[in-house]
Ligand SMILES: Nc1ncnc2c1ncn2[C@@H]1O[C@H](COP(=O)(O)OP(=O)(O)OP(=O)(O)O)[C@@H](O)[C@H]1O
């Protein structure tokens with residue numbers, strides 16, 4: 633059935649695009665095979681039926697911040713498109729961390745893989761489990777430098793990132809490590 637033009641907008645979107653949001657997720661690893669942990673985490677993010685990985689940054693090697701006596705991190709940022717509410721997306725991320733062997737010891741300490749929910753469109757949330765935007769993201773060059781890659785084509789967000797980066801110290805501790813290798817991720821998932 634075709635509707636007259638003036639009625640088309642009233643038809644509900646069958647896949648719920650009005651609920652679809654873009655979420656920025658920061659990933660970090662400084663134990664074991666760091667690059668493989670990042671690739672596995674990205675692959676597993678996209679295995680959820682309601683989560684699509686739509687963009688990824690390059691991978692950066694970064695000096696540890698907060699607790700210095702640990703190895704260098706690899707950090708990157710992924711953007712997912714999802715209809716999940718924030719708490720459910722966060723739950724999915726925690727399951728990935730646990731599945732990839734993350735053991736919580738000291739705050740800011742070494743980890744196989746850490747996933748932080750940075751932004752979810754313009755959502756603002758402050759619960760005991762989840763704060764969005766992530767409360768420390770704007771002061772972390774290891775987040776903002778890769779986020780700049782993932783925010784390509786989003787001028788407003790890019791300007792905000794650039795404003796924070798201008799004021800930040802420690803950017804020299806963030807160096808490009810490699811492209812993110814989509815191919816090896818899809819090879820491992822058999823698609
Ligand atoms: N936006 C968010 N993303 C991820 N975790 C969050 C967020 N907001 C609050 N949290 C909470 O922060 C708690 C500590 O997280 P985590 O163990 O990853 O800390 P950390 O990585 O050592 O330090 P940081 O939080 O500074 O990155 C988690 O239990 C989680 O519930």
Ligand SMILES: Nc1nc2c(c(=O)[nH]1)N=C(CO)CN2
Pocket residue numbers: 659660661694695696697698699705707740741746774
């Ligand atoms: N370079 C770097 N430093 C950190 C990181 C991280 O991902 N990269 N994560 C932390 C806690 O989330 C603390 N310090």
